[in-house]
Amino acid sequence: MSETTTVAVLVGSLRADSLNRRLAEVLRDQAPEGVVLDIVDGLADLPFYNEDLDAGDAPAAAVALRERVAAADRVLAVTPEYNGTMPAVLNNAIDWLSRPYGAGAIVGKPFGVVGATPTPYGGKWAHADTVRSAGIAGATVVEDVLVSQSALEVDVLTDTEVLGRLTGAVQTLAAYQPATSAA
Numbered sequence: 001m002s003e004t005t006t007v008a009v010l011v012g013s014l015r016a017d018s019l020n021r022r023l024a025e026v027l028r029d030q031a032p033e034g035v036v037l038d039i040v041d042g043l044a045d046l047p048f049y050n051e052d053l054d055a056g057d058a059p060a061a062a063v064a065l066r067e068r069v070a071a072a073d074r075v076l077a078v079t080p081e082y083n084g085t086m087p088a089v090l091n092n093a094i095d096w097l098s099r100p101y102g103a104g105a106i107v108g109k110p111f112g113v114v115g116a117t118p119t120p121y122g123g124k125w126a127h128a129d130t131v132r133s134a135g136i137a138g139a140t141v142v143e144d145v146l147v148s149q150s151a152l153e154v155d156v157l158t159d160t161e162v163l164g165r166l167t168g169a170v171q172t173l174a175a176y177q178p179a180t181s182a183a
């Protein structure tokens with residue numbers, strides 16, 4: 001019997017020619033056997049999180065996001081860095097996924113983050129903030145799945161070593177098993 005692990009992918013850039021979106025697409029196309037990367041579109045349609053909007057029927061874009069993530073086994077953010085932190089669109093998506101409190105779609109989902117920026121640091125502050133936010137939102141942060149890749153001197157979309165590290169991170173996330181507590 002074959003089993004598929006679905007990874008919901010949240011891309012932190014909205015621009016049409018986003019390096020990080022293209023990276024997410026490459027990772028999807030090179031996903032390990034048995035792993036499906038589902039790139040969740042529609043983050044631009046989410047209103048800014050507002051508890052008033054979430055009091056009754058949530059906006060359609062939020063419902064769609066929650067359903068896609070709830071249906072996934074894992075969540076991976078693929079994101080650049082804006083002004084030393086994660087782009088607002090990604091933070092907003094995590095906010096929507098964090099509610100209802102304690103029962104949000106992200107709660108308990110193994111979570112990782114990767115991304116590339118054209119600086120020597122590769123977006124490491126954004127990635128650190130992303131895992132902190134996702135962890136507080138209730139995700140299970142998989143600490144080994146964090147790759148901040150500089151795109152300064154390498155074509156991250158084709159470089160074998162870089163893609164090996166990134167697909168390795170996807171594999172680690174997909175294979176992650178929560179530690180079982182001792183009896």
Ligand SMILES: Cc1cc2nc3c(=O)[nH]c(=O)nc-3n(C[C@H](O)[C@H](O)[C@H](O)COP(=O)(O)O)c2cc1C
Binds near residue numbers: 014019084122
């Ligand atoms: C508003 C803004 C702020 C940025 N701040 C940072 C930053 O703090 N650190 C960084 O590494 N790159 C920063 N950048 C550069 C982005 O990393 C770069 O534009 C990247 O290609 C964007 O990702 P994308 O190609 O996936 O859209 C910033 C870009 C913008 C538009």
